[in-house]
Amino acid sequence: MSNRYRVQHKFWLDLKKDQEDKLDEWLHALKASRQFVSTVRDALRLFFDLKEGKTDVLLELFPFASEQRQLQQQLARLEGLIQQSAHQPAPLVSGPKPLTGLPKVLPRVVDDDDDDLLVIGRDTTTDSAMNFLTSMLSLQQ
Numbered sequence: 001m002s003n004r005y006r007v008q009h010k011f012w013l014d015l016k017k018d019q020e021d022k023l024d025e026w027l028h029a030l031k032a033s034r035q036f037v038s039t040v041r042d043a044l045r046l047f048f049d050l051k052e053g054k055t056d057v058l059l060e061l062f063p064f065a066s067e068q069r070q071l072q073q074q075l076a077r078l079e080g081l082i083q084q085s086a087h088q089p090a091p092l093v094s095g096p097k098p099l100t101g102l103p104k105v106l107p108r109v110v111d112d113d114d115d116d117l118l119v120i121g122r123d124t125t126t127d128s129a130m131n132f133l134t135s136m137l138s139l140q141q
Helices: 018-032 036-051 056-061 064-087 128-140
Strands: none
Touching (some): 056 064
């Protein structure tokens, strides 16, 4: 023998009311897919959880609600930052300020005693035009 104690609850829907007629359609669809009992249980759990100010069942049944809540919190934080920046006075612009605290730069000393002078000139040991023509002629062969 089973130790289960089962009860049944009945309720009425007034099909003349649009919302209750729509509920009736949904309930028939749930019964056809054998989801009626679990859906009613979840709906009642959600209802009473929310009524107590809790969101545990909501987040269990609808995990995407947590992401939406986080997004709404981020938007609220951004709105607050925008409002704060709108109430702050704009910084006064009075032109460039002198730099302070920098080390002093000594002038460059020119050393005239250097006798070694490096002269860089053009390299004329190769004929670039001849190299180019030779390369072009080798392409034709």
